Amino acid sequence: MELALSLGDPSKPFSFLDKTPKLSNKDLGFCMGLGNGFISQEKGDAFEGESRGEAAKDADDKRVSSDPPLQLDLLPFSPVPRAQPSSQLSFLCLTDNQTGSSEAPGRGLDVNRLPLVAAADEAEEGAALSSPNSAVSSFQMDFGLRHGNNGGKREVEVEAERASSRVSDDDENGSTRKKLRLSKEQSAFLEESFKEHNTLNPKQKLALAKHLNLRPRQVEVWFQNRRARTKLKQTEVDCEYLKRCCETLTEENRRLQKELQELRALKTSQPFYMQLPATTLTMCPSCERVATTSTTAAAATTNVPTASATVGSNSDAKTGVLPLTKTRGYPFSLQTRDPAPSPPA
DNA sequence: AGAACACCTTAGCTTACCTCA
DNA sequence: GCTGAGGTAAGCTAAGGTGTT
Numbered sequence A: 001m002e003l004a005l006s007l008g009d010p011s012k013p014f015s016f017l018d019k020t021p022k023l024s025n026k027d028l029g030f031c032m033g034l035g036n037g038f039i040s041q042e043k044g045d046a047f048e049g050e051s052r053g054e055a056a057k058d059a060d061d062k063r064v065s066s067d068p069p070l071q072l073d074l075l076p077f078s079p080v081p082r083a084q085p086s087s088q089l090s091f092l093c094l095t096d097n098q099t100g101s102s103e104a105p106g107r108g109l110d111v112n113r114l115p116l117v118a119a120a121d122e123a124e125e126g127a128a129l130s131s132p133n134s135a136v137s138s139f140q141m142d143f144g145l146r147h148g149n150n151g152g153k154r155e156v157e158v159e160a161e162r163a164s165s166r167v168s169d170d171d172e173n174g175s176t177r178k179k180l181r182l183s184k185e186q187s188a189f190l191e192e193s194f195k196e197h198n199t200l201n202p203k204q205k206l207a208l209a210k211h212l213n214l215r216p217r218q219v220e221v222w223f224q225n226r227r228a229r230t231k232l233k234q235t236e237v238d239c240e241y242l243k244r245c246c247e248t249l250t251e252e253n254r255r256l257q258k259e260l261q262e263l264r265a266l267k268t269s270q271p272f273y274m275q276l277p278a279t280t281l282t283m284c285p286s287c288e289r290v291a292t293t294s295t296t297a298a299a300a301t302t303n304v305p306t307a308s309a310t311v312g313s314n315s316d317a318k319t320g321v322l323p324l325t326k327t328r329g330y331p332f333s334l335q336t337r338d339p340a341p342s343p344p345a
Numbered sequence B: 001a002g003a004a005c006a007c008c009t010t011a012g013c014t015t016a017c018c019t020c021a
Numbered sequence C: 001g002c003t004g005a006g007g008t009a010a011g012c013t014a015a016g017g018t019g020t021t
Helices: A016-022 A054-058 A116-128 A138-146 A148-173 A184-196 A202-212 A216-269 A295-302
Strands: none
Touching: A184 A202, A184 A216, A202 A216
């Protein structure tokens, strides 16, 4: 059974199943993707498609199965129009402006740089500030922006030094690592970058780090954690979907069991049933229920070759128990067919 | 061999909730 | 009843460690 969950472009078929050897044992072999209006898989969005595994990526164009995949369209988490080729937060702007905090928010922002006022305050408070980088909060960001005249390039650089040395101090001390909290602006920028590239090449990493006044390692870690979060969410979605599939199959199994019981009851109620050379059972194509047809008797009496379902010869004629282990699905094969041919006149 | 990554884990921080004075 | 302080658990997330590719 193929299970494929599509969150987007239905024109991209699922083909991961054709490459099952490549799937690891950990891989659910589950395929999800978000298409229209979202970052393409190749661009590497996260929950909005990143988790469509490597196998799916590799095999997108190799699907050969004739079974139509079961596709489920879900509403996206955070629709981000992909139409704009170069958004304001794209990498393209990483190098176009490095003027720091004097810039308007959202462009060329440098959220780790604080004005001297804030830095002085923090110096006074010393270790009382539990979250050093939380000093780069939006409040202080705004403060810095509003009082940008205070700062100027030099102060910005001083703050950048202070911020970086704070981290390096922690590293050097090796005592307790301080929790660095990225500001909303930093996170938003990283998020936007992640939507475009869920992995970074060294050049992009350096550019991002420089732009956000972070260490490349921090950017790298952020992307690693972001991918992990994406995968986790994806796994949750997959599990939920598989759960629903399981419920559906259970219900189907229940229905078939009931149907089987009906057939057994039918058989026991007809003493000569098993003595007949063959029995034709037809299934209604619409309701998928087995219909008891008069063609059985007709076929038996007229020796018309039965078409599809034939009670196997290995069935226990005495007990009336059908061989349940003969086939994987049904004790006998049922084929959807047209109404039984009328016996020849 | 080294880089990049996935995965697991740890630990700092925030938030919500509760209790109590 | 309302309020603020203190404690606690849960969740989030940056970062470290390790194995794999």
